[in-house]
Amino acid sequence: MGPFDWHPHAPLEPLVLDWLNGVELAVLRLDRIDPLISGNKWFKLTEHLTQAQQAGASGIISLGGAYSNHLHALAAAGQRFGFATVGLMRGHPQDTPTVLDLKAFGMQLHWLGYGGYRARHAADFWLPWREQYPHLYPVPEGGGGVAGALGCAVLVEQARGQLSNVGWADYDGWWLAAGTGTTLAGLALAEAGAHPVYGAMAVPDDHGVAQNVRAIAAQGVELLDASRGGFDKVDGALLDFIRTTEQATGLPLEPLYTGKALSALKQQIEAGRFVPGTRLIFVHTGGLQGRRGIKG
Numbered sequence: 126m127g128p129f130d131w132h133p134h135a136p137l138e139p140l141v142l143d144w145l146n147g148v149e150l151a152v153l154r155l156d157r158i159d160p161l162i163s164g165n166k167w168f169k170l171t172e173h174l175t176q177a178q179q180a181g182a183s184g185i186i187s188l189g190g191a192y193s194n195h196l197h198a199l200a201a202a203g204q205r206f207g208f209a210t211v212g213l214m215r216g217h218p219q220d221t222p223t224v225l226d227l228k229a230f231g232m233q234l235h236w237l238g239y240g241g242y243r244a245r246h247a248a249d250f251w252l253p254w255r256e257q258y259p260h261l262y263p264v265p266e267g268g269g270g271v272a273g274a275l276g277c278a279v280l281v282e283q284a285r286g287q288l289s290n291v292g293w294a295d296y297d298g299w300w301l302a303a304g305t306g307t308t309l310a311g312l313a314l315a316e317a318g319a320h321p322v323y324g325a326m327a328v329p330d331d332h333g334v335a336q337n338v339r340a341i342a343a344q345g346v347e348l349l350d351a352s353r354g355g356f357d358k359v360d361g362a363l364l365d366f367i368r369t370t371e372q373a374t375g376l377p378l379e380p381l382y383t384g385k386a387l388s389a390l391k392q393q394i395e396a397g398r399f400v401p402g403t404r405l406i407f408v409h410t411g412g413l414q415g416r417r418g419i420k421g
């Protein structure tokens with residue numbers, strides 16, 4: 126497989142909202158790199174794909190749920206760059222818009238049930254799959270781990286190269302959604318303490334985000350709970366916030382990651398967390414395909 130001669134560019138744009146109270150915000154639009162391979166997912170995959178290529182693999186096997194942004198980007202990349210993809214799926218067969226896309230992109234799916242999927246961290250989980258697909262390279266859920274983080278480090282360069290687009294010479298920090306914390310760990314690695322990275326956690330504290338991040342990046346990270354009671358918890362106030370923001374700025378958001386992250390920033394600004402004049406880069410991590418499955 127490979128070479129993967131694609132280096133997508135995420136535009137940095139100003140973001141003006143009426144609740145910023147003097148804080149300046151720019152948004153790094155990972156949702157705009159490509160219509161299909163969207164968001165942080167391509168960046169999280171690049172290093173895994175390089176390792177797969179070096180291992181002589183002919184494709185990738187990975188896992189996720191029926192709305193997975195990761196599997197969606199992986200399957201689209203497989204179709205675009207001509208490598209095989211297999212998805213190990215949480216739960217029982219269902220045809221969500223995401224699953225229909227996965228099939229159309231040529232990903233082969235295996236449904237593991239819920240118990241079977243929960244076993245994914247067991248030491249022997251991969252054995253039968255490696256036997257069945259010896260030529261495929263396994264990538265962890267969400268494209269995580271050190272390789273996933275390393276692939277995201279380029280985002281720091283990309284943003285720094287475009288600061289003049291928003292009239293800035295420098296910035297004071299990053300603000301983004303965290304699911305596993307891999308993307309923000311990549312930013313923190315590249316920053317090496319130069320600017321703080323604030324992670325608005327889309328999952329509650331007990332999901333191990335802090336441990337994941339600490340295992341990869343030692344410094345410069347601050348996490349806060351933006352989950353609103355659970356990963357899939359979506360309330361009317363959040364949906365109103367997303368609608369209002371979209372109407373005011375044209376920035377599309379989805380509820381599980383980008384909507385929760387930006388709404389958490391609003392709360393922090395209202396609580397006086399950042400002094401006027403603070404310049405933050407909000408990373409739009411994509412995920413818009415996933416909102417097809419969410420009502421509201």
Ligand SMILES: Cc1ncc(COP(=O)(O)O)c(C=O)c1O
Pocket residue numbers: 164165194195267302303304305306307308309382383410411412413
């Ligand atoms: C749209 C979107 N934003 C943010 C994240 C969180 O990324 P990470 O797991 O690297 O923290 C994910 C995936 O988990 C995602 O799909």
